[in-house]
Amino acid sequence: MPLAFATPAPDAPLPVAGVDEAGRGPLAGPVVVAAVVFPRGRTPVNGLDDSKALSAERREQLYPRIIERALAWQVVSIEVEEIDRxxxxxxTMLGMRRAIEAVAARVGAVEALVDGNALPKGLPCRARAIVGGDASERAIMAASILAKVSRDRYMRELHARWPDYGFDEHKGYGTPAHRAALQRLGPCPAHRRSWAPVQATLQAPDLFAECVPG
Structure with a gap:
């Protein structure tokens, strides 16, 4: 059920909720969505950019500044089981809706600016999809940084559980080293079994089929 809020006048200025994701393309790990609300017309964090244009060190530096100075923020992780289902x-749309609902519940009426060309259904607020928004809208830049940093941290945790796959290096993307590990070992519980490159390795022994990560 969408959240219900009083509808402001059509021309009323609203705080902006930037929304972006990290991890749509990898063979393993979650897709992570973040929403960040800044006051209308203000961006209280300097140095924002598309997360892909920033170094890992710079993203880590900006992460705490964003969460300290935003009106509201939310990071949502959609795990492998939901991705496969x-x-x-x-x-990704589910993650975006959950993130927007969370910040809207704290701030009230917002305008969501979503990176990409599609919007989730059932949103509780105004929303616009902006192709290339992570390079043009500062609230989306902030969301892209939160999503990327959060996902990279999670993939390092997965590396600690299953170090043979190199998740700390490739973050689950289908690099030659990752594909070679899949061919050698078969998938672990962090892999997206609905994805063709993972399915192609399922004839290999699934050494982790009964493994529950601890």
């Missing part, structure tokens, strides 16, 4: 598009 829903497909990556619908899993």
């Amino acid at each position: 829903l497909n990556i598009y619908h899993a």
